[in-house]
Amino acid sequence: MACPFLSDPIDIGAQIIRNALRGERLVQPQLDLLAFPEEILIERYHFSSNSILYLHSLLRPYISNLTHRGGALTSMQILCIGLRFFAHGSFLYNIGGAENIGKSTVCRAVRKVTLALKRVLPVMVVFPGHKPVEVIKEEFQRIAGFPNVIGCVDATHIPITPPAQNERDYLNQKSFHSINVQIICDASYKITNLEARWPGSVDDSHIYEECSVYNKFAHGHFDGYLLGDVGYQCQPTLITPYPDPEPGPQQRFNEAHSRTRARIGMTINMLKSRFQCLQKLRVTPERACDIIVACVVLHNIATNRGEEYPVLQMIDTEEEYPFYFEDLKDGMAARDRICRNCFSDEQTVK
DSSP: OOOTTSSOHHHHHHHHHHHHHHHHHHTOOOOOGGGSOHHHHHHHHSSOHHHHHHHHHHHHHHHSOSOOOTTOOOHHHHHHHHHHHHHHOOOHHHHHHHHTOOHHHHHHHHHHHHHHHHHTHHHHOOSSOSSOHHHHHHHHHHHHSOOSEEEEEEEEEEEBOOOSSSGGGGBOTTSSBEEEEEEEEOTTSOEEEEEEEEETTSOHHHHHHTSHHHHHHHTTOOSSEEEOOTTSOOBTTEEOOOSSOOTTHHHHHHHHHHHHHHHHHHHHHHHHHHOGGGGOBOSOHHHHHHHHHHHHHHHHHHHHTTOOOOOOOOOOOOOOOSOOOOOOHHHHHHHHHHHHHHSSHHHHHO
16 A cells, blocks of 8 residues: 655645646636727727737737647737737736736737737838838928928937946936937838837937948938938938028028928827837847837837827927037038028029
């Protein structure tokens, strides 16, 4: 007869309790997330039910659990957990408490959705855009009469927690740790190019000169130019305002330049207002960059589908420029040519 004390009765009891708890999780009802009223979905996820269904059909192959055992999250649950994190930027355990799901499960769900959105970046973010180039130029010119523009460029800092490695590299000129993110947009507030890999200490001009768009401009791939602020060097393909404009054509040039370039400031404002997680990312720099990419993809999807924007917050977009770069001669010549051809007194009279 087998000895009844070969197994520890305490371990047996613990196993019985674990099995019981596991059984309770198996019978937990799964909520139909899309059964909530439309206004609740928009408040919680910043997307309507139709757009959530669209996102689900787009991302389902990349986020579905391989196992179908009881208690595994559905692909719709995984998607909505990710959307809730992006929308509100709550701590992961706050989201888990709201959804009655553990923190580790929430973390895995957010990571899955983030990587799935990153996979579709090349399709959703295309420079100079999905529209014909001439249409893009016409949309920009209708703003303030500025010709031949195919994009506006600027950089914005996304705060992060100080990383364990290379901490000083991420300390920006305003003395907080960040990722310096370069964004190019079109006239309809869609993001057409993204650079989300540079520490906060790197200046805007350096990021631009290392990006793929700059190299393609240099090889003549695009007919047109970008508008940038004084944080960039004036070049034939990146036009900046006159630093000290004279009254008349130069002043009108700067006014039209400012009104047109305002689209990039509004685009960044919309992005940060819709996705509150970008107010500060409490993850490693590598994961922060992935989350930024995911939010940009979602921004374009929301813009394409006509999703309403949450109340825009007054985000400080005023930048300080500790470095002033000498404008290139051919860049200044291009600026003068635009000023003379489009904003001279003769052109104004016409």
